[in-house]
Structure formats: structure tokens, C-alpha cells
Amino acid sequence: MSHAGNKMEWCLKKAEKEIKEKGKHRGLVIAEPDMEEAKRHLKKAEHNLLAISYFSDGGFSDWSMSAAFYCIYHCFLAIAAKFGYDSKNQECTIALIKYLKQEGKIEFDEKFIAALGLFNETGRHETSIIEDREEYTYGTSISVGNKKDIEKSIALCKECLNDTKAVVLK
DSSP states (O other): OOHHHHHHHHHHHHHHHHHHHHSSOSSEEEOOOOHHHHHHHHHHHHHHHHHHHHHHHTTOHHHHHHHHHHHHHHHHHHHHHHTTEEEOOHHHHHHHHHHHHHTTSOOOOHHHHHHTSSEETTEEOTTOHHHHHHHHHHSSOOSOSOHHHHHHHHHHHHHHHHHHHHHHOO
């Protein structure tokens, strides 16, 4: 089984155990496909896309990186909902997207998956949104020094959102 498949299996078992013990989960569960939920995640992704510029223009560009991360993350959650999964864990959500891609159930550019991970198969990725989000969320910088970084994030998010719509709405 692939790494993503193994991770998915772990996430499903984690959620099952947590539901039995606590009544809720922080993993991945199989659910009914839910197009309305998928559409709500797309709307949230669009909202976060707008927030990137809003924060930047308002002098809070450090928050632009969190908005970029969550734009892509909500795209992933939209795909999860379409395919009948409920994820409450970022690693599990990323593993699910990798798995669906590996299984040929979705056509999705690897750069979007890599953007939410610190490393891909070849090492650090130049579009690691998660790394930027962590730097600006947990670090002390209050602005993104390079406006081009924000523009690159916006472009990546727009592309991810368009590709996600092609997957979810087809």
C-alpha cells in the first residue's frame, strides 16, 4: 500500500477509536458524499482568497499567508465532501487528496498538495504555503517583506480554486 493509503488507513482507525471513546473525532471518516457541504467549502475558499488581498491592503500581510493556506485547505475539504469523507485533521485531509489522486479518482496538480506540505518527494518545495503560514503565524514578523510572495500565493490559490471547481462541480 502507498504511503498515502497507509496514512488514510491510520486516519480512519484514529477517527473510529476517537468516536467510540469521545463521541467525536480528529481524523477521517467515510460519510455520504455531500455536494452542499462541498459547495460551502468552495465558498469559504473564495472568501479566504479575497482575505489575502484584504489583509495585505490593510497592513496585516502576515495574515495573508494564513488566508492562503486556508483557501487551499478548504479546496481540499470540498473534494473530501464530494467523495464522501469528513476530515478533522490536516494531515489526514492531505493524505486523502494524495490517495484520490493516486487512485485516479481526481486529476489534481501535485503543486497544490506540495503547497500544504513542508516536503515533497524531492525535498523542500518552492510553493510551501504551510511553511509561510507557520513563519508568519508563529513568528514575530508583522508583514510579508516581499509583495511578490503575496501575489504568488494569490495566483496559486486562484489556480487551485479553479481546478477544485473542475473536480467538485463536474
